[in-house]
Amino acid sequence: MCQVQKQAIQRWREDLKAKYSGQSVSSKEWWCGVKQQQGLFADHSAAHQTKRLAPPLTIIFNNILSSCKWPTQWKEARVVAIHKKNSKWDPKNYRPISILITVGKILESLITTKINTFLDAHHLLNSKQFGFRQGRSAADLLLLQSASWNHSLDRGMDTFVVALDIAGALTGCGTEVSLPS
Secondary structure: OOHHHHHHHHHHHHHHHHHOOOOOOOHHHHHHHHHHHHOOOOOHHHHHHHHHHHHHHHHHHHHHHHHOOOOHHHHOOEEEEEEOOOOOOOHHHEEEEEEOOHHHHHHHHHHHHHHHHHHHHOOOOOOOOOOOOOOOOHHHHHHHHHHHHHHHHHOOOOOOOOOOOOOOOOOOOOOOOOOOO
16 A cells, blocks of 8 residues: 555544544534435424524434444334336335434434545545446446547457446345344
C-alpha cells in the first residue's frame, strides 16, 4: 500500500473517531435528515413538533454513535411485498420492501452522508465505481464503457464485451433474515 493511501486511511480513522465521539450529530443535521426522509411537512404543527424533538434525538444519536451499539428495535423491519408487473398470482412478480423505523433511517442517512463526504474529499473511491454513488448511474457507466470500446475499435484493437443479466439474482433468498445483536 502506498504512503498516500496509508495517510488517507489514518486521516479517515481519526476523522471518524472525532465525528462519532461527543457531539457529532447536530440538531441542524438531524432536522435536515428528517426533511430528506419525509419531505417537507404540509402540516406546520408537525414540523414544529419535529423541531422540538431535534435536541433529545440529537442526544440519542450521539449516544448511539459513541457507544457503537445500534438499538435492537431499529434492526427489525416489517417486510411488505410490492407487485412489480404481470400476473399478481405469481410470487416472482413481487419485490420485498423492508419498512424500517424512520428515526433509524435518519441516523443511517447522516452516517452515510458523513462517510461518503469523507471518501469523496480524500479520493478513496475508484473513479470507475458507479454503483451506489450519488450522481452516477448505470447509464453513465454504459456511456463511459461505450466510448472506451469505440476508442479501441478505432485503433484497430480486438474488443470483446461480456454482458451478464442478473435479473432475479435474489429470487432464491429466504424470507427470514436474522441480524446479529
